[in-house]
Amino acid sequence: MEKGLRADARRNRDLIVAAARELFLEQGVDVPLEEVARRAGVGVGTLYRRFPDRDALLRAVGEESLRRLADLAETACRDEPDAWHALCRFLRGSVALRLGVLPAKLEPHLHQRMRVGPDLHEMRQRVIAAVLRMIERAQADGALRTDIGPGDVALLMTLNVYTPPGMHSEQAMGRVVEIVLDGLRADAGSPLPGTPLDEDDLRHYTAVRLPPAE
Amino acid sequence: MEKGLRADARRNRDLIVAAARELFLEQGVDVPLEEVARRAGVGVGTLYRRFPDRDALLRAVGEESLRRLADLAETACRDEPDAWHALCRFLRGSVALRLGVLPAKLEPHLHQRMRVGPDLHEMRQRVIAAVLRMIERAQADGALRTDIGPGDVALLMTLNVYTPPGMHSEQAMGRVVEIVLDGLRADAGSPLPGTPLDEDDLRHYTAVRLPPAE
């Protein structure tokens, strides 16, 4: 990505994005940019040079998250021969990404302010395609319950519970995810209320529409 | 609760707490208090008179949430003859309370700044007792999987997924909760990783310890 930067500049850019990602998760997207700079170990000047405003930074973090998710989906889909296991791996991984905390605040940016290239859209398509394939195969195998749609999976990707400090939260979340996976098995339970959520139900989800040029 | 207030004062107090609860959920606990006042339909002065600082308001909101939760737990436990159904009702209800968004920010207050009476502690006990009873009975009935502890249920109470605007989020959350409930059934699945979380694992959870008087 981002090319034509001197080596140190490139390194700092990545440090900043990583720090921002952490802080957005921990404290919300309103953290002072100075704090981001501090955590990244760079000066504010450096941050402002690379990211003219908060939105630019937000966008970078969003892109990175989505890319990670897309990679995860495709890797799981490709490397795991059994569709059900692929789905498990994907869901465990995406919950670990802690996507749930970001989009609530990212959303308005994605929709309104972001003038965004086709990259994001493409990554989104990659995720959808992979998830769809996993779902269909797993349902054909009789492993995944049939009243589940891609929209449901997308929802579950952002699964989140509050884990109090002091508790080993990764372990706790691990248990929760497994419970959910058990709830997704074909033999799991009574039919769900409503109808399976499909991609259209998530039209607005991390939606990347090119905003009308102003 | 709060007694000795003139009727209008009392009414305003409640309006403020309700507004604060909404806004804390929507925008985080850092919302300007002026905005809380506006939504409550009162002047800032009124808010400050009743709640000297943000912490006081936070505390009030926390108390109310916990009380609702306690009521829910006891009602479910009492009114529902079948333990499994009681648990379902409780979990559906507590997720609807959207507890998950609050405590992350409430926590430091509960721990460090809040000089809190025994009421909170007592309400917490009420929740624990009711949950414990539901769990034990449901497990004895062979309805609830046995590798689940009260701590797990407490975690699940705060269940949360990101629902994009435009989607009917209540319906979506409803599906998620049912999936989780299916995952909790005795016949659900493979054993969970780790050991059942008990109350001690949640010692810090909405923990109400009298802070050392300063």
Add this chain to the structure above:
DNA sequence: TTTATGCGGAGGAAAATCTTCCGGTTAGGG
């Protein structure tokens, strides 16, 4: 060695938020 590119962070501008204060209003007892 040279130089274009990048760095840090001090500090003034701007914005957001807090908190007080007081003239006017209202509930509710007598």
Add this chain to the structure above:
DNA sequence: CCCTAACCGGAAGATTTTCCTCCGCATAAA
């Protein structure tokens, strides 16, 4: 019905937070 203590609203000044530019120094790359 009337009186008064209790309460209300919100303007305005104080304070804190956050932004973001600017420039002298450092360093990667050729």
